[in-house]
Amino acid sequence: MRVTYDAEVDAAHIYLREIGPGEASYTFIAEPEIETDMINLDFDDDRRLIGIEVLSASRHLPPEVLANAVRR
Numbered sequence: 001m002r003v004t005y006d007a008e009v010d011a012a013h014i015y016l017r018e019i020g021p022g023e024a025s026y027t028f029i030a031e032p033e034i035e036t037d038m039i040n041l042d043f044d045d046d047r048r049l050i051g052i053e054v055l056s057a058s059r060h061l062p063p064e065v066l067a068n069a070v071r072r
Helices: 064-069
Strands: 002-006 011-015 026-029 039-043 049-055
Touching: 002 064
Parallel strands: none
Antiparallel strands: 002 011, 011 049, 026 039, 039 049
16 A cells, blocks of 8 residues: 655545556546545456545645645
């Protein structure tokens, strides 16, 4: 598992495995309470969860997760 974080846009991506170009064949967009608080779930062709994108990440993820994330 790997976590990346882009502080400029406050977005984190949690990779449950490495994701190559085109491998996320389906993205489920969770209904946000606030429009900027989206959580997107990426699935492969077999509908296995392979990644999680968290917008407004500093509000939703523990600070230690972001502190240890790879910066984008």
